[in-house]
Amino acid sequence: MTDLLTESVFTWGAPPMKYGPGAVDEIGFDVSRLGVRRVLVLTDPRIAATGLAARVGEALKAAGVDHALYDQVHCEPTDDSLRAAVAAATELAGAEDFDGFVAVGGGSVIDTAKAVNLLSTSGGDLMDYVNKPVGGGQAPRKPTKPLIAVPTTAGTGSESTPVCVLDILGLKVKSGISHPSLRPALAVVDPLVTLSLPAAVTAASGMDIVCHALESYTARPYTSFLRHAAEARVAYNGSNPVSDTWAEKSLALIARSFRRAVLVGTDLGARSDMMLAATFAGMGFGNAGVHIPHACAYPIAGMVRDYRPAGYDAEEAMVPHGQSVSLTAPAAFRFTFPTDPERHVRAASLLSGGAPTDAAPADRLPEALVALMRDIGIPSGVAAVGFGSDDVDALVEGTLKQQRLLNVAPREVTAEDLAGIFRSSLENW
Amino acid sequence: MTDLLTESVFTWGAPPMKYGPGAVDEIGFDVSRLGVRRVLVLTDPRIAATGLAARVGEALKAAGVDHALYDQVHCEPTDDSLRAAVAAATELAGAEDFDGFVAVGGGSVIDTAKAVNLLSTSGGDLMDYVNKPVGGGQAPRKPTKPLIAVPTTAGTGSESTPVCVLDILGLKVKSGISHPSLRPALAVVDPLVTLSLPAAVTAASGMDIVCHALESYTARPYTSFLRHAAEARVAYNGSNPVSDTWAEKSLALIARSFRRAVLVGTDLGARSDMMLAATFAGMGFGNAGVHIPHACAYPIAGMVRDYRPAGYDAEEAMVPHGQSVSLTAPAAFRFTFPTDPERHVRAASLLSGGAPTDAAPADRLPEALVALMRDIGIPSGVAAVGFGSDDVDALVEGTLKQQRLLNVAPREVTAEDLAGIFRSSLENW
Known part of the structure; x- marks a missing residue:
């Protein structure tokens, strides 16, 4: 078939999903079943104020999963905001690396968690991985760790995708990082968390x-x-x-x-x-x-x-x-x-x-x-x-x-x- | 939500898929991208006779992936046939374990590969993992290795599922093993391989x-x-x-x-x-x-x-x-x-x-x-x-x-x- 001029093949992938009212209350079980014992929970100040990230933290604790919280995710991530999140993650990790990540938020939070996961496992600079021609378009150097996505808006679908979108401030351009290993390991989709959205x-x-x-x-x-x-x-x-x-x-x-x-x-x-x-x-x-x-x-x-x-x-x-x-x-x-x-x-x-x-x-x-x-x-x-x-x-x-x-x-x-x-x-x- | 009497949550999962005429010719790339360097290819005598398993072997070799072939999968697997496949896999592996599996066949072949993957990684006896009450219903003790499924019939859908079905001969009963880790890591779905089915x-x-x-x-x-x-x-x-x-x-x-x-x-x-x-x-x-x-x-x-x-x-x-x-x-x-x-x-x-x-x-x-x-x-x-x-x-x-x-x-x-x-x-x- 290699002599075909046009394409005959497509690829498809999606993360496993747990869906339904109350799904988020089971997150301790789901995270520990993925073999994860120490996670970084990422969220933004607005979600943190609703108490949802704290609720997730309690559920993790109850399941014996150790966690730290980063609640300063920037709405519409930039290269600067992603670097700040990576630096904060490194500091919060201390001597021992996190072995997983939980993103509680909209697309900005989930995309930030994807970037933190990639950079804290593979190292290097953010721009190494940004899509060509804006960045180097490199593949991750090491396997990423399990990322569990808990979307809080019905919108971006970032919980399903292998893409992280960001603004490159210096270049005044928006670009992304795309790689199958950025896809979350699990999407926990709970409509109850959207009831209070304006x-x-x-x-x-x-x-x-x-x-x-x-x-x-x-x-x-x-x-x-x-x-x-x-x-x-x-x-x-x-x-x-x-x-x-x-x-x-x-x-x-x-x-x-x-x-x-x-x-x-x-x-x-x-x-x-x-x-x-x-x-x-x-x-x-x-x-x-x-x-x-x-x-x-x-x-x-x-x-x-x-x-x-x-x-x-x-x-x-x-x-x-x-x-x-x-x-x-x-x-x-x-x-x-x-x-x-x-x-x-x-x-x-x-x-x-x-x-x-x-x-x-x-x-x-x-x-x-x-x-x-x-x-x-x-x-x-x-x-x-x-x-x-x-x-x-x-x-x-x-x-x-x-x-x-x-x-x-x-x-x-x-x-x-x-x-x-x-x-x-x-x-x- | 834990006081709800009826269920509000469901789970869903499916493997990544590569679909289309010619997809199977890319299998060397796909297997090596999963980090697999030494695989066991499983098939049955009928498929082996068509030359498809050999073609897969050539594609693996061209991508630098070492492989061995087990072509004696039994149509409609039994506890005996699965134990025989596990024993053969152990012998073919020699001193160094396989780090992945490729199943080329219908549901019988893919299900056999799931069992071989489970038992050669977790050890123990087959019946430990068979669903209760027929077997012990145990979860795998260790992570399974990547299994790439290449279905050769349009039927079972086993390439998508986390289930292995088998006859327990001594008990004259059919049962199964069900666990998310049995799901293939990739389904390579190529309709060209079905053109000659009777x-x-x-x-x-x-x-x-x-x-x-x-x-x-x-x-x-x-x-x-x-x-x-x-x-x-x-x-x-x-x-x-x-x-x-x-x-x-x-x-x-x-x-x-x-x-x-x-x-x-x-x-x-x-x-x-x-x-x-x-x-x-x-x-x-x-x-x-x-x-x-x-x-x-x-x-x-x-x-x-x-x-x-x-x-x-x-x-x-x-x-x-x-x-x-x-x-x-x-x-x-x-x-x-x-x-x-x-x-x-x-x-x-x-x-x-x-x-x-x-x-x-x-x-x-x-x-x-x-x-x-x-x-x-x-x-x-x-x-x-x-x-x-x-x-x-x-x-x-x-x-x-x-x-x-x-x-x-x-x-x-x-x-x-x-x-x-x-x-x-x-x-x-």
């Missing part, structure tokens, strides 16, 4: 799920890449029958419960669906990849001026990740529609719960997205988070740096195409 | 997939069990949203391609769908469980007299696993129908590719199964493989020993219920 956070995090599902579902099919050598296979395969399954199921759950989770935050059924939707989408996009909306999100977040989202206690200007990924999604999926009309129509139908529509096929997915975003209070477009026509060139330039993502788009994306997408996205309604 | 083997193996999907889909819901303590969680959770997803997708692939795979064995599209269907069903039932049809299959296979299936080179009387699981399926699903009519109707619709039907809801799944079984040449019932009304009591007695499976049935199953199922299954058409 509506604005539920809305933005949920749009991240929507984009993961839609982008992986519409990603370039794995069979359309040139054939890879075994050693040159990439983390992002393109869409495939396994990621399609997860994406479809995730969209159906979103259709059923996303609006309700925002409007009635204490509805455990809706929260449970959203938690599953996030994990399912992670199991899909973590293997298939994401493309244009995520690539556009990087400069939208990175170039923020003074936007402060309602419902977030942001100490500095920021565009929440789930907002930044969704603002260009309607235009992006109008742009990708011709590559597979049937698939876009099906995605629209799933996202709208099969609602009947008279819209032209190309309009259906953008319209379903806009209807959802309006209902849950997402900003109306790139203009609403502080950008104007004059910023389009800079936004395009920042997006073009994300070639690893744009490579998974189902058609070639030029600077002009991106400028069109950003201009159409200034106001989605 | 139609009868394709048909029987495929019915195993159908039963995995239907039994896990109709299994008792995880939420209907009494709440487990963390340390008392079982491998078979009951049906849950993750196993449902895999089962539904598997049934859709079966509907699209099973008949074609039997009738036109060289159709790579159909073979690819069946290979995915088998792996998907394994990812589902390996966590949810199977129930009545699989429980009934154990005595049907164990009590065989002189049935020799057409299309198999059987040296002794035997009922292929895929035949034995399907013969009681129509009656079993008529019996389970009242527990969840909507789910049974949906399963029938998926299995029949959405074909319109005037049948009463309770008849739809039995009718869809019978239509499929007739089309692909499965025996017409328990009578066609050599049993009569006089055997029903003994078959019921044998089935009742499979409490681990019957426990996952969606309603209580009495001896009288089973007698009714067997009597209805003497002739399905």
Whole structure:
């Protein structure tokens, strides 16, 4: 088969999962079953204030697992914040290394734990492992230790993926570290921990799920890449029958419960669906990849001026990740529609719960997205988070740096195409 | 949450997968990436004769991985055959232990490799690890080594599961060993290796997939069990949203391609769908469980007299696993129908590719199964493989020993219920 010009093979992986209300109370048992006796628990100040990290600590103690707590994870990790976390972990470890990690938080916490795990086992500098061409793209030098991920938002799906995303401050660019050994050893997914999330956070995090599902579902099919050598296979395969399954199921759950989770935050059924939707989408996009909306999100977040989202206690200007990924999604999926009309129509139908529509096929997915975003209070477009026509060139330039993502788009994306997408996205309604 | 009377938590796991035509040619890279340098390749005489195990050996050698070959795996493993495989592995290893295993074959080969992996790492006797009450039900004493599974039939899904099934000859009972550490480290799923399977083997193996999907889909819901303590969680959770997803997708692939795979064995599209269907069903039932049809299959296979299936080179009387699981399926699903009519109707619709039907809801799944079984040449019932009304009591007695499976049935199953199922299954058409 080695003489095939195009790809015939894809890879897929996901961590074992324990799911359900009350799952987090069993974490002492699960950590000790992995042979771990001394862990570092990582969290951020907001989660620490809820008492959840302390509860996890108590459960570990009850199971005879020794632990230390690092509760200063930075929201949206940077190279500086990751180095600080690694230094703190080294200091907290003292003479004896930790033999495992527990991440209690959203994507920022789980990604920080991945980086701390990698660097405290393999050594070297952070940039050695960051994806090329930004970093050295090296593989870990030693096996990582078990990382148990306890997501506290229904959003990033980082508990399922082998990727850590970070801002490189000096270069003003967002990049990542991707390697199968970064994948958590176990995902403990407990919808009870999301009951108190504010509506604005539920809305933005949920749009991240929507984009993961839609982008992986519409990603370039794995069979359309040139054939890879075994050693040159990439983390992002393109869409495939396994990621399609997860994406479809995730969209159906979103259709059923996303609006309700925002409007009635204490509805455990809706929260449970959203938690599953996030994990399912992670199991899909973590293997298939994401493309244009995520690539556009990087400069939208990175170039923020003074936007402060309602419902977030942001100490500095920021565009929440789930907002930044969704603002260009309607235009992006109008742009990708011709590559597979049937698939876009099906995605629209799933996202709208099969609602009947008279819209032209190309309009259906953008319209379903806009209807959802309006209902849950997402900003109306790139203009609403502080950008104007004059910023389009800079936004395009920042997006073009994300070639690893744009490579998974189902058609070639030029600077002009991106400028069109950003201009159409200034106001989605 | 510990005061909840019923279960709210389920667990799920599946191995990483490399899928597609040509995947097996990359096995040298994949084995060495797992840090394995010296492996035992296990296969059976039939596969060895096709040259596939030798091809795997060449690929390992080219990647600098040392290997030995054990090609005497017994079809339908027994305690004796597993002990023989363990002894052979010890002898082939010599002074230095193998640091990994590659199983090239159907469920028998993959299950044998699981047992060899367990016993050559943990020591002790086979019966120490066999599920209670037949065996000691002990957990492995040491970590297992990486096992890479290369399935050569689209059927058992053993490449996805943490279970090894065996006949205990002295006790005339079938049992198993279940532990997460038995799960393969990687499944290499290559539909090209199934192109030459005879139609009868394709048909029987495929019915195993159908039963995995239907039994896990109709299994008792995880939420209907009494709440487990963390340390008392079982491998078979009951049906849950993750196993449902895999089962539904598997049934859709079966509907699209099973008949074609039997009738036109060289159709790579159909073979690819069946290979995915088998792996998907394994990812589902390996966590949810199977129930009545699989429980009934154990005595049907164990009590065989002189049935020799057409299309198999059987040296002794035997009922292929895929035949034995399907013969009681129509009656079993008529019996389970009242527990969840909507789910049974949906399963029938998926299995029949959405074909319109005037049948009463309770008849739809039995009718869809019978239509499929007739089309692909499965025996017409328990009578066609050599049993009569006089055997029903003994078959019921044998089935009742499979409490681990019957426990996952969606309603209580009495001896009288089973007698009714067997009597209805003497002739399905």
